[in-house]
Structures are given as C-alpha cells and as structure tokens.
Amino acid sequence: MHKNRLSRLAELTAAHGLDALALVPGPNLFYFTGFSFHLSERPILLLLPTDRAPALVAPGFEALKAEEAPVEIEVFPYTDEEGYEPAFENACVALELAGRTIGAEAFTMRLVEARLLEKYAPGCQIVPAEDTLADLRMHKDEHELTHMRRAIAITESALQATMQQARAGMTEMEVTALLSAEMLQAGAETIAFIIVQGGPNAASPHAVPGDRPIQPGETIIVDCGVTVGGYNSDITRTFSIGPLDEEMTQVYQVVRAANAAGRAKAGPGVPAEAVDQAARAVIEEAGYGEHFIHRTGHGLGLEVHEPPYIVAGNQRILEPGMTFTVEPGIYLPGRGGVRIEDDVVVTSDGAESLTTFPREFAAL
Numbered sequence: 001m002h003k004n005r006l007s008r009l010a011e012l013t014a015a016h017g018l019d020a021l022a023l024v025p026g027p028n029l030f031y032f033t034g035f036s037f038h039l040s041e042r043p044i045l046l047l048l049p050t051d052r053a054p055a056l057v058a059p060g061f062e063a064l065k066a067e068e069a070p071v072e073i074e075v076f077p078y079t080d081e082e083g084y085e086p087a088f089e090n091a092c093v094a095l096e097l098a099g100r101t102i103g104a105e106a107f108t109m110r111l112v113e114a115r116l117l118e119k120y121a122p123g124c125q126i127v128p129a130e131d132t133l134a135d136l137r138m139h140k141d142e143h144e145l146t147h148m149r150r151a152i153a154i155t156e157s158a159l160q161a162t163m164q165q166a167r168a169g170m171t172e173m174e175v176t177a178l179l180s181a182e183m184l185q186a187g188a189e190t191i192a193f194i195i196v197q198g199g200p201n202a203a204s205p206h207a208v209p210g211d212r213p214i215q216p217g218e219t220i221i222v223d224c225g226v227t228v229g230g231y232n233s234d235i236t237r238t239f240s241i242g243p244l245d246e247e248m249t250q251v252y253q254v255v256r257a258a259n260a261a262g263r264a265k266a267g268p269g270v271p272a273e274a275v276d277q278a279a280r281a282v283i284e285e286a287g288y289g290e291h292f293i294h295r296t297g298h299g300l301g302l303e304v305h306e307p308p309y310i311v312a313g314n315q316r317i318l319e320p321g322m323t324f325t326v327e328p329g330i331y332l333p334g335r336g337g338v339r340i341e342d343d344v345v346v347t348s349d350g351a352e353s354l355t356t357f358p359r360e361f362a363a364l
Contacts (some may be wrong), residue, residue: 044074097124158226170213217240273314
C-alpha cells in the first residue's frame with residue numbers, strides 16, 4: 001500500500017514541476033510511509049527526490065523505523081551529542097538538492113527545517129506542495145474508510161451514552177469529561193477533540209468548554225471526534241434539556257433542512273462549492289443568512305480539517321472516495337446556536353452519510 005502511494009507521489013511530484021518533496025512528522029509522512037514521529041526539538045525530515053530513493057534525516061533511535069519501510073530509504077542519522085546539522089548537510093549534498101525546487105508543507109514545516117534546507121542546499125527554492133499531496137490523500141480507499149467508519153461508530157455510541165447522562169446544572173466541562181470517558185471506554189485510540197457549548201456560548205462555533213452551568217431550554221452544541229488507525233471522525237449534534245422556545249425550534253428545523261440539502265447535493269461531478277450553495281440557500285431563504293458564519297464543510301481523514309473544503313469559490317470537482325463534512329449552522333449572538341454535522345463519502349452514483357446519529361431534535 002505505502003509502496004504504491006510513494007510511487008504515485010513521485011509521479012505527481014514531477015508532474016507539478018518539483019524536484020523533491022520534504023515532509024516533516026505528521027499526517028502526510030504517516031500516509032506515505034506508515035511512520036509515526038513526534039514533531040520535537042530533534043528535527044526529522046523525509047526527503048523524496050523524483051530521481052532517486054527517499055532519504056530520512058532523523059535521530060539515530062528514530063531512524064531505526066526506516067528498516068521497516070516499504071521501499072529502500074537512505075538514512076542520515078544523528079546523535080544528541082553531535083547535533084542534527086551534519087546529518088542535514090550530508091543528506092542535502094548526497095541528494096544534490098542545491099538549486100532544486102523542493103515542495104514542502106506550508107502549514108506544517110517549521111522555520112528550523114526550512115532554514116536547514118536553505119543552508120545546506122544553497123539556491124534551492126522551497127514552495128508549497130499542498131496540491132500535490134492533496135491529490136492523493138483526498139481519495140480514501142476501503143482500508144481508510146474502515147478506520148473512519150469505526151471512529152464514527154465509537155463517537156456516536158459515546159455521544160448517545162453521554163446525552164443520556166446530561167442534566168441541567170452540569171457545566172460544559174462536566175459534559176466534556178463524561179464524553180471523554182465514554183469515548184475511551186467505547187474504544188477510541190485517542191480523542192481528537194471535544195467542543196461543548198451551552199446557551200450564549202453556543203453562538204460561537206469554536207468556543208472552549210467552560211464552567212458555566214447548562215440551563216433548561218438552552219441549545220447545547222456538542223462537536224466531537226476520535227481517532228482510530230490515524231483516521232478521525234467529526235460529528236456535531238445540537239440538544240437541549242427541556243423544550244426550546246419557538247424561534248430556536250424553527251432555527252433547528254432550518255439547520256436540519258440545510259444539512260439535508262447539502263448531503264443531497266453531494267456526488268461525483270459536483271463542484272465542492274455547489275454543496276455549500278445548496279445548504280446556504282436554505283438558511284438564506286429562511287432569513288438567517290447573516291447568522292451562518294462559516295463554510296459548510298471540510299475534508300476529513302488523517303486530519304480533522306483537510307481538503308476538499310466545502311466553501312464558496314472552491315470549484316474542485318468531487319470524485320468517488322472523497323470524504324468531507326456537511327455542517328451548516330445558525331448562531332444568534334447572546335442567545336445560542338444550532339449546528340448539525342455529518343461525515344460524507346462520495347460514491348460512484350451519489351454520496352453516503354457515514355454518520356447515522358439521529359438528526360431529529362431531541363430534548364434531554
């Protein structure tokens with residue numbers, strides 16, 4: 001699997017006019033090699049030239065992982081005593097990177113790795129390579145989808161168990177703690193994230209859970225995900241303890257309809273922005289357009305946020321295997337908000353919602 005990915009990556013790297021790629025520890029390095037490293041004060045860099053075997057610069061004790069690589073990897077190890085600069089110099093010279101165009105992860109590579117490349121590969125040009133990497137990672141195979149389905153099943157089970165225990169007077173942090181425990185008990189390898197927002201806090205899409213007690217009749221937005229096999233889930237549902245008032249009840253139904261419209265629009269051959277337009281049109285028609293303050297969705301996989309982005313202006317055509325969220329929301333300042341988020345995979349003839357948690361309003 002990883003050997004095929006590396007082979008396809010080399011073809012795409014050359015097609016994009018790059019001489020090499022430079023990957024730091026993170027999702028991309030894991031995707032192409034299966035290696036997991038920590039991003040730390042000991043720099044690690046995987047160099048992928050188009051004209052020769054890959055090379056890994058890493059501490060000696062980490063470089064041992066290269067012995068299990070799917071392809072031959074030339075290793076340039078270093079010790080804490082000697083430091084990493086000689087290893088970076090040796091790698092850059094051996095791979096003849098001077099004057100070359102090197103693709104890097106614009107949102108991940110640190111200044112330290114960039115400066116080392118510029119120092120020991122004089123004249124090199126470091127350019128963003130997100131498009132090259134995304135072209136491969138956006139299309140999930142059955143192995144990847146198996147991990148995602150498992151992560152989603154765990155999240156939904158934990159969310160259901162948590163909501164059965166939630167009570168008025170609990171703080172957002174107490175609900176967060178309950179959900180964390182349920183996730184781990186259900187089999188999560190790690191907790192990707194948890195956002196619990198009640199009442200006025202629910203009007204801020206990425207508010208941090210706090211010690212405010214949740215009151216009856218308030219909307220409670222729970223946005224959460226876990227990681228299984230490196231792959232993430234990302235689910236949002238909105239609840240309340242007791243009934244909502246008339247307007248919030250209406251807002252909930254509008255968001256639910258927008259979510260359904262977005263999911264219905266998704267499919268092969270459809271521009272990503274069309275899914276955003278479909279969901280947004282429902283909210284705008286109901287008169288709440290100014291209160292839908294973020295994109296409709298984002299890609300999902302090894303990262304919680306990755307391409308394709310479901311947003312106005314993104315004309316990328318959706319293709320089978322692409323996975324992303326559909327998460328419209330309405331946020332009323334000082335009062336609360338509603339968001340309903342599902343995880344979707346494009347199929348050969350439409351789209352499948354990987355999430356199955358009920359979307360009907362539920363008062364706890």
